[in-house]
Amino acid sequence: xxxxLHDFPGGLRLPGxxxxxxxxxxxxxxxxxxxxxxxxxxxxxxxxxxVAPGDHVLKGQMIAxxxxxxxxxxxxxxxxxxVDVTLLPVPHASGLDAxxxxxxxxxxxxxxxxxxxxxxxxxxxxxxxxxxxxxxLVGLGGxxxxxxIKMNPGPHHRVRTLVLNGAECEPYITCDDxxxxxxxxxxxxxxQIMMHALQADECLVGIEDDKPQAIxxxxxxxxxxxxxxxxxxxxxxxAGGERQLIQVLTGKEVPSDGLPPDIGVVCxxxxxAAALQRAIDAGEPLISRVVTVSGGGVRTPRNLEVLIGTPMxxxxxxxxxxxxxxQRLVMGGPMMGFxxxxxxxxxxxxxxxxxxxxxxxxxxxxxxLPCIRCGxxxxxxxxxxxxxxxxxxxxxxxxxTVQSYNLFDCIECGLCSYVCPSHIPLVQYYRFAKTEIWxxxxxxxxxxxxxxxxEFRAFRLARDKQERAARHAAKRAALKDAGxxxxxxxxxxAARERAEQKRMEQTAELNAARDAKIAEVKHAIAAQTERQxxxxxxxxxxxxxSSSNRETPDxx
Amino acid sequence: xxxxxxxxPHVAQNAGVSRLMxxxxxxxxxxxxxxxxxxxxxxVINIVLAxxxxxxxxxxxxxxRKRPLRPFLLDGSAxxxxxxxxxxxPPLSPWWxxxxxxxxxxxxxxxxxxxxxxxPFNPAMAGYAILLISFPIEMTRWTxxxxxxxxxxxxxxSLQFSLYARLPDVVTLDALTxxxxxxxxxxxxxxxxxxxxVRATSPIFGAAAGTGMELVSLAFLGGGLWLLYRRVIxxxxxxxxxxxxxxxxxxFWGWSPDxxxxxxxxxxxxxxxxxxxxxxxxxxxxxxxxxxxxxFGAGCGLLTYVIRTWGGYPDGVAFAVLLMNMAVPVIDHYTxxxxxxxxxxxxx
Numbered sequence: 001x002x003x004x005l006h007d008f009p010g011g012l013r014l015p016g017x018x019x020x021x022x023x024x025x026x027x028x029x030x031x032x033x034x035x036x037x038x039x040x041x042x043x044x045x046x047x048x049x050x051v052a053p054g055d056h057v058l059k060g061q062m063i064a065x066x067x068x069x070x071x072x073x074x075x076x077x078x079x080x081x082x083v084d085v086t087l088l089p090v091p092h093a094s095g096l097d098a099x100x101x102x103x104x105x106x107x108x109x110x111x112x113x114x115x116x117x118x119x120x121x122x123x124x125x126x127x128x129x130x131x132x133x134x135x136x137l138v139g140l141g142g143x144x145x146x147x148x149i150k151m152n153p154g155p156h157h158r159v160r161t162l163v164l165n166g167a168e169c170e171p172y173i174t175c176d177d178x179x180x181x182x183x184x185x186x187x188x189x190x191x192q193i194m195m196h197a198l199q200a201d202e203c204l205v206g207i208e209d210d211k212p213q214a215i216x217x218x219x220x221x222x223x224x225x226x227x228x229x230x231x232x233x234x235x236x237x238x239a240g241g242e243r244q245l246i247q248v249l250t251g252k253e254v255p256s257d258g259l260p261p262d263i264g265v266v267c268x269x270x271x272x273a274a275a276l277q278r279a280i281d282a283g284e285p286l287i288s289r290v291v292t293v294s295g296g297g298v299r300t301p302r303n304l305e306v307l308i309g310t311p312m313x314x315x316x317x318x319x320x321x322x323x324x325x326x327q328r329l330v331m332g333g334p335m336m337g338f339x340x341x342x343x344x345x346x347x348x349x350x351x352x353x354x355x356x357x358x359x360x361x362x363x364x365x366x367x368x369l370p371c372i373r374c375g376x377x378x379x380x381x382x383x384x385x386x387x388x389x390x391x392x393x394x395x396x397x398x399x400x401t402v403q404s405y406n407l408f409d410c411i412e413c414g415l416c417s418y419v420c421p422s423h424i425p426l427v428q429y430y431r432f433a434k435t436e437i438w439x440x441x442x443x444x445x446x447x448x449x450x451x452x453x454x455e456f457r458a459f460r461l462a463r464d465k466q467e468r469a470a471r472h473a474a475k476r477a478a479l480k481d482a483g484x485x486x487x488x489x490x491x492x493x494a495a496r497e498r499a500e501q502k503r504m505e506q507t508a509e510l511n512a513a514r515d516a517k518i519a520e521v522k523h524a525i526a527a528q529t530e531r532q533x534x535x536x537x538x539x540x541x542x543x544x545x546s547s548s549n550r551e552t553p554d555x556x
Numbered sequence: 557x558x559x560x561x562x563x564x565p566h567v568a569q570n571a572g573v574s575r576l577m578x579x580x581x582x583x584x585x586x587x588x589x590x591x592x593x594x595x596x597x598x599x600v601i602n603i604v605l606a607x608x609x610x611x612x613x614x615x616x617x618x619x620x621r622k623r624p625l626r627p628f629l630l631d632g633s634a635x636x637x638x639x640x641x642x643x644x645x646p647p648l649s650p651w652w653x654x655x656x657x658x659x660x661x662x663x664x665x666x667x668x669x670x671x672x673x674x675x676p677f678n679p680a681m682a683g684y685a686i687l688l689i690s691f692p693i694e695m696t697r698w699t700x701x702x703x704x705x706x707x708x709x710x711x712x713x714s715l716q717f718s719l720y721a722r723l724p725d726v727v728t729l730d731a732l733t734x735x736x737x738x739x740x741x742x743x744x745x746x747x748x749x750x751x752x753x754v755r756a757t758s759p760i761f762g763a764a765a766g767t768g769m770e771l772v773s774l775a776f777l778g779g780g781l782w783l784l785y786r787r788v789i790x791x792x793x794x795x796x797x798x799x800x801x802x803x804x805x806x807x808f809w810g811w812s813p814d815x816x817x818x819x820x821x822x823x824x825x826x827x828x829x830x831x832x833x834x835x836x837x838x839x840x841x842x843x844x845x846x847x848x849x850x851x852f853g854a855g856c857g858l859l860t861y862v863i864r865t866w867g868g869y870p871d872g873v874a875f876a877v878l879l880m881n882m883a884v885p886v887i888d889h890y891t892x893x894x895x896x897x898x899x900x901x902x903x904x
Contacts, residue, residue: 008896009893009896171567243896243897247896252900253896253897253900254897255897255900256895256896256897256898257897258897328562328566330564330566332564334564334565334566334567335564335565335566335567336564336565337564337566338563338564339562339563339564339566357566357567361566361567362566362567363565363566363567363568366568366572367627369572369573369627369628369631369672369673370670370671370672370673370674371673372573372633372672372673372839372840373673373839373840373841373842373844374576374839375790375839375843375844375845375846375849378844378845378846378893379790379846382896383895383896383897384893384894384895384896385893385895386844386845386892386893388844389844389888405892406895406898409895409896409897409898412564414564414565415565417565417568418565418567418568418569419568419569419571420568421571421572421573421575421576422572422573422673423568423572425563427563427564427565428563431563
């Protein structure tokens, strides 16, 4: 326990509001009449449905398969009949509808055949990863990144340290806390399997020190596992940010344009570890998770074990219903979560918290004043950015300058907005600037391709013209030769031969040039499509890394 | 059933701009009380006139600029500017000194640059500097502390002086005024007298600096520490300014204690404490980076010492702050912090 801890810049101790949902043990939520399972619950491409209305499905049966490397299958959370596959509201910041499989449950909750793995160590590492993939496992901390990819750092990376994230730094959320108190064995067993998959030497479990019971339970259980160490970390938001927790535990910074494996670290959430243990030891795919239902707008806040696909209003009902003061429904925490327009949307894999905030908890009614340059935003920024400068240049739409202030290193933790005495919605400005820059880059790629096409068209027209001119010249020459007298027939023959020869030479040349040009354009189009396909998946990781490289001269 | 789409974060700290300004005003109160006790009702009259002028100017300018009145009049920034400017003025001033100073500060220095948050110069100090250059007689006619004069002016008499430049029959202006400690020290030392002798002969010098003024400074120090405790201001600027002032003073005092005053005299004297905690910390006109604030504060301290010791004005805080205001864009540019994950010494 005497591991030297490191510090991350900025951060702030926030009012936790954690105790309101930790007085009762995790309760298994009631089986809902209908389950709503969106095809897209993870970072990456949407999955493809394997069922049609009328099909009977069993609990744990795969009902949608991944279509891409970055993707995850979806499983039926309970047995029943598929009644619809259609566009329905889903919990997403965009507020748009998305394809969803609707299952009417039969109440039997009958499992599909499960195949537990008795000795994972005997399994080939790629088979192990495949099991994790087929179980539909994604990061349960909120980002929902497919877990098997993190288990595969590639041949160029030697991962020494597995960091297990039990920090849970967002106010109100306690699902990881309760899980660590109640199921430390499952979490640590999952961590052990992860360590094996990564061939890691050690595992550090970072838990914020405002969770003494979780720390005690995990430490007690960890004694039986070698090389796993539970490390209490100071409670300071956002200590649970992946990059911040890695910095606190190892003192190392993940390069701005890189990922944790670049410094020999992989970070996973504690709930993901528990789900992984279930997937391997019990053969159960990811069909349920612990969800915190909290906030001043809920009568009896608590944690529920919820089947993925359960409508959120059912959880609220099981927690005593809304308080009169309930004003805003948020999925996730108050700092980084997004507000929902309706409580009929389902719990998805990324739903760690359903928060109903009361009027007096919300940041409402503050008029936005001009920035007074107080610099509090810079003091609390965990990425050591200058939020005020970013705001200034984002507002002026000076996107080059914004990037030179490292906009894409912003993790949108929300602290700058939280402390701003002028109540400027700073994070919104950064999101706006990021979206604009992505759009500009897409447009630029489109324009590049259009330009290449126009250039090729001009080239083709010029070539045709040249060919025509050549043909005419040959004809004229032949006629002229003939007119000069002598052996007319022979002259024509000779001229035709010369012209033919010349044409063949020219066409061969032009064909070669054209083929090269076509290949070039095709390549550009292919590259563009690839990038476009990659774009939505890489919202958090790839886009950040690709864009942050582009340093531009400072305009200041 | 729920409020339309709203972006994270959904919660916020309660401290608003007006809260910060009000806290700063509260922190000034002990210093003001002692100031009034030692230097008379003129201080209060200056403050009242200044606040009235500042709010009027602010309202007129906001109206002309078609900006909402309520949020900007209530944010407290104009009141704070007025109070800081009034505290920098000689307690016995004609009424038009605080009024004109506030008009200049609010109209010229603040609103013409875009109002709250946009002014590059500290309005109170810029207003003070313009007054000092334009009206050197009125601006250097300092009231002597009450302990040194036979009979001070009451509230009514002070008001009469302010409005009509009229004094009670038995009192002359000379009897009420005296050179400040900083000023008389500079003059006497300039004539070749050693510092110790100067300080021993005149009752204007107290234990640490000027009589009365040193206690006012002490009270301002208390208020400043309370602001630090309340996290209204950060420690960087006050600490850097006072340390650099003290270090400068210590170097020259150590070299020649007869010609240069002690660090304590410089820190406790004049407007050093008020400047360090209340003026140089004005968020709008200081550097925005942490390292930048250390530089800003250090520059203020250094320039204050230079102007006090070799400049033509008795105190240097106002000019030091204004000069450093000018340097802020450069300081900001060169003190950007290293972003997380950048230049970690490993390529990728």
